[in-house]
Amino acid sequence: MTIEDISTIGVCGAGSMGVGITQIAAQAGFKVKVVDVSEAVWGRAEKTIAKSLERMLKKEVITAEQMQEIIGRISFSTDVASLAGVPFIFEAVFENIDVKKELFGKLDAICGDDVVYATNTSSLAITEMAALVKRPAKFVGMHFFNPVPMMKLVEVIPALQTEQATTDLALAMAAKIGKTAITCKDTPGFVVNRLLVPYLLDAVRLLEEGVASAEDIDTAMKLGCGMPMGPLELQDFAGADIGYHVGNIFYEYMKEARFAPPGLLRNMVKAGYLGRKTGKGFFDYSDK
Numbered sequence: 585m586t587i588e589d590i591s592t593i594g595v596c597g598a599g600s601m602g603v604g605i606t607q608i609a610a611q612a613g614f615k616v617k618v619v620d621v622s623e624a625v626w627g628r629a630e631k632t633i634a635k636s637l638e639r640m641l642k643k644e645v646i647t648a649e650q651m652q653e654i655i656g657r658i659s660f661s662t663d664v665a666s667l668a669g670v671p672f673i674f675e676a677v678f679e680n681i682d683v684k685k686e687l688f689g690k691l692d693a694i695c696g697d698d699v700v701y702a703t704n705t706s707s708l709a710i711t712e713m714a715a716l717v718k719r720p721a722k723f724v725g726m727h728f729f730n731p732v733p734m735m736k737l738v739e740v741i742p743a744l745q746t747e748q749a750t751t752d753l754a755l756a757m758a759a760k761i762g763k764t765a766i767t768c769k770d771t772p773g774f775v776v777n778r779l780l781v782p783y784l785l786d787a788v789r790l791l792e793e794g795v796a797s798a799e800d801i802d803t804a805m806k807l808g809c810g811m812p813m814g815p816l817e818l819q820d821f822a823g824a825d826i827g828y829h830v831g832n833i834f835y836e837y838m839k840e841a842r843f844a845p846p847g848l849l850r851n852m853v854k855a856g857y858l859g860r861k862t863g864k865g866f867f868d869y870s871d872k
Contacts, residue, residue, distance in 0.1 A: 585671060585698055585749075587756040591615060594673035596687055598629040598660070601704050602676035604732025607633045609674075610657040611646075611733075612761045617667055618660045626660040633658070636733055668694040672757065674726065676704040679829060684708070685716050692718045700750055702726040702757070706777055707833040710770040711743040720745035724754045727774060728763075730822065738763040739774045772837040777830070782842045785831055785849070787815035791866070792848040798866045816866035820859030824852045824866075 591614065595606050598620035606629070609616050620626065637651045646654070659666075664687070667673060673691065677683055688701065701723045703713055714723035725741030738758045742751045751767070758765035768774045773781055787801055796804070802814020819827050828850060834843035852858070852865065859865030 585700075585753065587753065587760050590672050590757075592617065592670055594619065594667040594670040595676060596620075596664075596667075596673065596691075597676035597678075598625045599676065599678075600632075600730055601728060601732060602674070603629040603632050604730065605674050605676060605704065605728060606658055607636060607654075607733055608761045608763075610654045614657065614761075616658045617670060618658065619662065619664055619667060620660070621662060623660075623662060629660070664690045665694050667691065669696065671696075671698060672700045672702065672753075674702050674704060679705060679707055679826075679833070681708055681712070684713060688713075688716045698722070700724065700753060702754055704728055707773065707830045709772075709837070710741045711745065714743035714745045721747040722750050724750050725770070725774075726754055726758065727776075729776070736762075736764050737776070738765045739776065740765045740767045741770050741774055742767070743770055772834050777834075781827075781831060781834055784815050784819055784827060785842065785844075785846060788819070788846045788849050791816065792846050820865035820867055820869070822859070823861060824849060824858045828853045 593609055593614050593616055595602050595616060595618045598606070598618050602618065606616050606618050618629070633655065637646065637654060640646045641648060641651055673695070675684065675687065677687055684703070691701070697719060699722060701717060703710065703725050704727060705713065705725060706727055710725040714720035717723055720743065723743055724746050725739070725743070727739040727741065729735035729737055740751065740754045740758065755765050766775065772778065790796060790801055791798055798816045802816050805811045805814050813821070828845045831843055831845035856862055857864045860869050863870045
């Protein structure tokens with residue numbers, strides 16, 4: 585199978601990553617079948633895509649006709665069986681191995697032998713996940729970055745079991761949907777998060793130790809290092825619960841103290857101070 589043979593793709597999970605993958609795939613001309621357990625999530629996903637495309641329309645990146653064509657290529661369902669016959673499926677569900685195992689069991693029951701599974705996991709081992717499916721040679725990691733429509737990078741991570749043809753197809757898919765791909769070994773955090781996660785956790789430690797205020801820590805990294813967003817604002821954007829969960833996963837794999845989430849981050853999660861999505865994190869968003 586080559587990229588030219590694929591006209592329809594599947595996306596499992598309509599959260600922030602899944603909806604971003606859905607949008608860019610539809611923009612690239614693919615029909616996209618999205619599966620999520622909750623119809624309420626569809627509504628949010630549709631609004632997110634519409635707002636993103638409206639911004640592109642205002643900037644004259646696309647026409648009104650193209651916008652409607654993109655939206656028309658996307659369909660939603662709660663039934664995994666709707667993905668039967670789809671040759672390439674992105675997995676973007678919650679970062680929990682048991683959740684993913686359940687999903688792949690359902691997919692294996694209805695998908696053909698040639699289907700390629702591409703997981704968007706940011707922290708779980710690709711080789712471990714490939715072992716969950718009947719055809720591990722057709723399994724590969726494709727790690728996108730948030731917000732997907734804006735971020736240009738995709739990390740392509742072959743599992744130990746992945747055949748070269750699957751890796752090549754993943755690289756071709758990345759190019760088709762307008763991304764630059766790098767390949768890396770199946771190690772915790774791959775490239776970006778291996779460097780980024782300790783940096784974000786160290787920023788929390790600085791705040792916890794009273795070295796500087798949240799505002800000053802972020803200002804230092806934006807003005808001193810040219811970062812577009814400070815580390816604490818970035819964690820608020822992604823969600824403190826995500827940072828805490830990913831840090832714990834890395835720590836379990838690596839057993840290195842730099843990956844262990846600080847107490848402050850743990851307590852913020854317990855308090856429900858998760859960032860933008862709850863109105864309060866390292867900064868206050870209640871008036872936005």
